Amino acid sequence: MQYFKIYNTLSGKKEIFRSINPNIVTMYVCGPTVYGEPHLGHARPALTFDILFRYLKHLGYKVRYVRNITDVGHLLNDADEGGDKIGEKAKALKLEPMEVANFYTKKYHESLYKLNIENPSIEPLASGHIIEQIEMIKKIIDNGFGYEVNGSVYFDVVKYNESNDYGILSRRKIEDLMDSSRHLDGQSDKKNKVDFALWKKASSEHIMRWPSPWGDGFPGWHLECSAMSCKYLGEEFDIHGGGMDLVFPHHEAEIAQCCAANNNKGAKYWMHNNMITISGQKMGKSLGNFITLDEFFNGSHDKLDQAYHPMVIRFFLLQAHYRSTIDFSNTALQSAEKGLIRLFNAIKILNKLKPKEKSTVDISPFSSKCDLAMNDDMNTPIVLSYLFDLVKIINSTYEGKQDLSIKDINELKKLFEKYTVSIFGLCNSEEDSDPTDVEGIMSIILELRQNSKEKKDWEIADKIRDRLNNLNIEIKDTKDGTSWSYKK
RNA sequence: GGUCGGAUGGCCGAGUGGCUAGGCAGUGGUCUGCAAAACCAUCUACACCGGUUCGAAUCCGGUUCCGACCUCCA
CATH class of the missing domain: 3.40.50.620 (HUPs)
Incomplete structure (x- = not known):
């Protein structure tokens, strides 16, 4: 108990x-x-x-x-x-x-x-x-x-x-x-x-x-x-x-x-x-060194190098324990952004994994380890560190270096759903909110590109990749075919 | 001045007597038509000085520095 x-x-x-x-x-x-x-x-x-x-x-x-x-x-x-x-x-x-x-x-x-x-x-x-x-x-x-x-x-x-x-x-x-x-x-x-x-x-x-x-x-x-x-x-x-x-x-x-x-x-x-600090000092109205949330979302403040998606802000805050101060900086936020993308990508990959007979890794301790961390005064950074351990396992399974059984894959899906979505409230809104069947459209495009590649028509293949890239869609060629994702 | 908290690697940020946090960045490799991503390996730590202990980043004492509250603040 x-x-x-x-x-x-x-x-x-x-x-x-x-x-x-x-x-x-x-x-x-x-x-x-x-x-x-x-x-x-x-x-x-x-x-x-x-x-x-x-x-x-x-x-x-x-x-x-x-x-x-x-x-x-x-x-x-x-x-x-x-x-x-x-x-x-x-x-x-x-x-x-x-x-x-x-x-x-x-x-x-x-x-x-x-x-x-x-x-x-x-x-x-x-x-x-x-x-x-x-x-x-x-x-x-x-x-x-x-x-x-x-x-x-x-x-x-x-x-x-x-x-x-x-x-x-x-x-x-x-x-x-x-x-x-x-x-x-x-x-x-x-x-x-x-x-x-x-x-x-x-x-x-x-x-x-x-x-x-x-x-x-x-x-x-x-x-x-x-x-x-x-x-x-x-x-x-x-x-x-x-x-x-x-x-x-x-x-x-x-x-x-x-x-x-x-x-x-x-x-x-x-x-x-605890407080949010900026260069070690409390960020606050009375000190006049605060950055508004809108400014974060559209990147309009002098101190900001870029706009930050609300989910990046959310993830950034969850990476620190709530009773610690957390120091704002562009590099910290940019690190958080990359980390979050890595997490979302792994979740997407998780849904595509091909199950094997038996798992070669033991994922059973993770669920209770996450619960333990949460039960210890809501230690969200520790929970995230475990999720990232799992990201590594998911990615290497996708690479074919590990095997996961259908039971374990479903276990992982449940775990990520529970922590990432339900409790941490991190949602990949771009995918959730898309009413058209982008997956279907993309599979047609990628199939055509695959045909070009087989004919060694690199010009067409690269053109498709570049044009999609301009639309913020990133193509990755892997052993098992080509995958795609939104860049941010 | 009073009260309280902190000092961890290039950056952010956990942990708290022995075993690896994690993310980002760096380096080397694997993969690849190229690219990207990913994977594998690897590097940089626990402010300082004493003490306790078989063993301390972790406990104790001291020092330095930083912060919060003592006015409204999230």
């Missing part, structure tokens, strides 16, 4: 995953704030938890996967001042804030679709859950962990820490936070500088605003995830995911809010994907 182990940030260890309810997994992942173009950094958590979503389903769980869209709140800085990001963008573009949010939500969806990332079960909007957030604030106040000042409501971290552990997730001590937190300019309404806003009073020029028991305002930084996870997954659920940069303060605050409101930490397992 194999167990699925995942690294839990809460314990700092890999733990055996056991769902709260048998056969059902509830999972919440922090989605983007939709005020800018989706970039490579957004793709990492979306992909990490897409793999988890797919894998859990593979393990036989019914999964309810909630990934939010943040379309309100979030001030530009921590000093309780400045507009909110969406509002500022709306002002700059002279648009309604909801136009900004909708525009970038659509962009986000389009990019994830291209990356073959499955839709979550529920994708709630923060703006659609203001009532739930207000209700949660009321509970926090009633339980004595929130206080109102001048139309804003703050979370009393110091008081909370007396009976709970603020820092349980990020392993921080409140004394250190008191020492190191940035000094705020001007007077703050907060009792302590570690306190955070649950509700902010809207200044007169603030566009995004809602009525509340404390006056017109908008919800605080961290509240929406607590309110929405609770609404759709319950006070206690299985997995909460997001980028590592959200561990503190965002997820720490979420735990505090949930405990303060419901006396329950919320998620049992906290999972965090």
Whole structure:
């Protein structure tokens, strides 16, 4: 019996995953704030938890996967001042804030679709859950962990820490936070500088605003995830995911809010994907060194030598473990592209292998080795390394240097289908989407070329090859006849 | 400054006490009318200094360098 182990940030260890309810997994992942173009950094958590979503389903769980869209709140800085990001963008573009949010939500969806990332079960909007957030604030106040000042409501971290552990997730001590937190300019309404806003009073020029028991305002930084996870997954659920940069303060605050409101930490397992770096430094909006997904897909960014197919991006990310940083470079991406083509070619060849009586290689351990790697905190690079071992076997079988029985060939087909397509979501879209019978047409062309070759009419044979090459179709002459494939 | 993580071959990137990651690139060969692909073989490692051990890239201590979080961030 194999167990699925995942690294839990809460314990700092890999733990055996056991769902709260048998056969059902509830999972919440922090989605983007939709005020800018989706970039490579957004793709990492979306992909990490897409793999988890797919894998859990593979393990036989019914999964309810909630990934939010943040379309309100979030001030530009921590000093309780400045507009909110969406509002500022709306002002700059002279648009309604909801136009900004909708525009970038659509962009986000389009990019994830291209990356073959499955839709979550529920994708709630923060703006659609203001009532739930207000209700949660009321509970926090009633339980004595929130206080109102001048139309804003703050979370009393110091008081909370007396009976709970603020820092349980990020392993921080409140004394250190008191020492190191940035000094705020001007007077703050907060009792302590570690306190955070649950509700902010809207200044007169603030566009995004809602009525509340404390006056017109908008919800605080961290509240929406607590309110929405609770609404759709319950006070206690299985997995909460997001980028590592959200561990503190965002997820720490979420735990505090949930405990303060419901006396329950919320998620049992906290999972965090690492960052994407560019020349060793985090790729991020605030650093201005990010590359948008569209730019990758069409190659339009200065730093890019070429366009990269979404599947190449997907494969590139899967080649690293989700808890490692992964460094972007053109050479790394180009390597990934070639590797992916090699993988796809082998899958195609696999379907053409001629079975023999008996296999000369033992492929039986591979399936469980792949499962073992996946069960070890989703070690996708290791799974890929095994698949590439199999690529070698498939290719050498095609060359006639190895034999595979029909049983083993079918075994391999199942294995590649399971990992490459179902779990890793790598699809060779060019072949899947072709409505015409290209195979049939190609076999006619190749037959004619074969006739020329037999007559040693190299001119015709080469012409066919060159012309097809111009159409992005590559011809390969092998012992068993000629094969063809798309170049990219 | 505080907390945490990292340093692996030309590049990317796994592993974690003894046995090979894998991809890309390089080199030599096989195949081929040529080409491409593929196959076979092969080369370049575990930041530095100590220690533990029969044995360490892997454990322990120290050093250097890098990064993340401590403001919004995926």
